[in-house]
Amino acid sequence: MSLSNILEEEMYVGFSAATGNLYDENYIAAWSFTTNGDASFKSLELCVPITQRKSKSSNSRLIAGITTACVLLLLVVVAALLVRLKRKQYRDIIEEWEMEYWPHRSKYKDLHIATRGFGEDGLLGSGGFGRVYRGVLPTNSLQVAVKCILRETEEGIKEFIAEISSLGRLQHRNLVQIRSFCRRVKQLFIVYDYMPNGSLNKKIFGKPKMVFEWVHRYKVLKDVAAGLLYLHEEWEQRVVHRDIKSSNVLLDAELNGKLGDFGLARLYEHNKNSHTTRVVSTMGTLGYIVPELIHTGKASAVPATDVFSFGIFLLEVACGRKPVEPSLQPEQMIMVDWVRELYAAGTLMDAADPNLGGQYVESEMERVLKLGLLCSNPQPEGRISMRQALQILEEEAPIPGFDATFHLEINEPTSTLKSPPNSISISLEGR
Structure with missing residues (x-):
């Protein structure tokens, strides 16, 4: 067919294609054009590289897409695991039986933040029952002391939490307030009010600056006497503290004394004998332990045990020395026996703390020393109540007199006491 009538002398040759609304890719592998004769391909080899390049390009995009998806999936999985581990780290174990104590619980995460991870820089002290850290709660900016305790048994944890939850309801100006508790695996955390002036023993012992x-x-x-009276008689249940000593008496900003650390405390009803939840198997600290426990291995959780420890505490504060000091002479090693000997010799005031330099009210010092001997009577039935002890300290009742043979004589009429004692004859035999 001749196109001479159609074609111009000079023309352009091009390509166009259309697929309507659909999308398609078209490739021209090779083409040839001539104005004279048949058009033919010079080489078909050009088609091969183009096809291969198309295949390789598609495969590369596919591989890149799959790789990117896998990496993103891996990152999502890792992030999910990290979140799970973080949540597990701060997770609190809450069981059905604990729900009634919920108002007294704190989140472990809050305590971790408050104490800056329980770091050494916030450590206030440590002892047989755990370590105490200073902290600031993130929820209300309250300064607290957080005590960390390790419990070995599940039953012990349940009983401890039940006891602490009850004690958390105690409200008295001379008791360190228990704010909350937290349980995490075998760890228990007790949150107390922070006492800026620390414990009383640090003010008296260890060569303080002042x-x-x-x-x-x-x-x-x-x-302390007022706080113990509240525990023994004035709260809805009777509480026996069982670990009264100078290191458990804390001082607030105004140097008010507050009895703390209820780790050994026991509860029972006012009209019943001592029967409480078992908290710990040990009782008290050497030098403050009641003689009946040492002699028989048994001691009921009755107020008389606290009265004995309070008597040792009185002597400790007045004498400025610890209950047992092995470095001293044998006759001075046991503080209470040493004070009894001084009383028998008529030199009771020699027991006064020499660091005071005589700067004390003599009648008050004598009252404290005698009351300390009275409360630390070896016989439980011979000890007075905390109500009577407080009345004596407040000078609302006279302290009973002693004779040189360590026999207590009630010379004053019992009507002078708000809560009259039973008729007693107390032997304070020295060793």
């Missing part, structure tokens, strides 16, 4: 004056000491003794 002597803790007698006026403050006497005030703290009355504070």
Whole structure:
């Protein structure tokens, strides 16, 4: 067919294609054009590289897409695991039986933040029952002391939490307030109010920079007596503290004394004998333990056990020494026996803390020393109540007199006491 009538002398040759609304890819592998004769391909080899390049390009995009998807999936899985581990780290174990104690619980995450991860820089002290850290709660900016305790048995954890939850309802100006508790695996955390002036023993022992004056000491003794009276008689249940000592008496910003650390405390009804949840198997600290426990291996959780420890505490504060000091002479090693010997010899005031330099009210010092001997009577039935002890410290009742043979005589009429004692004859035999 001749196209001479159609074609111009000079023309352009091009390509066009259309697929309507659909999308398609078209490739021209090779082409040839001539104005004279048949058009033919010079080489078909050009078609091969183009086809291969198309295949390789498609495969590369496919591989890149799959690789990107896998990497993204892996990142999502790793992130999910990290979140799960983080949540597990701060997870609190809450069981059905604990729900009734819920108002007294804290989240472990809050305690971890408050104490900056329980770091050494926030450590306030440590002892047989755990470590205590200073912290600031993130929920309300309250300064607290967080005690970390390790419990070995599941049953012990349940009983401990039940006991602490009850004690958390105690409200008295001379008791360290228990704010909350937290359980995490075998760890228990007890949250207390923070006491900026620390414990009383650090004010008296260990060569403090300043002597803790007698006026403050006497005030703290009355504070502790008031707190114990509340525990024994004035709360809805009777509480026996069982670990009264100077290291468990804390001082607030105004140097008010507050009895703390209820790790050994026991509860029972006022009209019943001692029968409480078992908290720990040990009881008290050497030097404060009641003689009946040492002699028989048994001691019921009755107020008389606290009265004995309070008597040792009185002597400790007045004498400025610890209950047992092995470095001293044998006759001075046991503080209570040493004070009894001084009383028998008529030199009771020699027991006064020499660091005070005589700067004390003599009648108050004598009252505290005698009351300490009275409360630490070896016979449980011979010890007075905390109500009577507080009345004596407040000078609302006279302290009974002693004779040189360590027999207590009730010379004053019992009507002078708000809560009259039973008729007693107390033997304070020295060793």
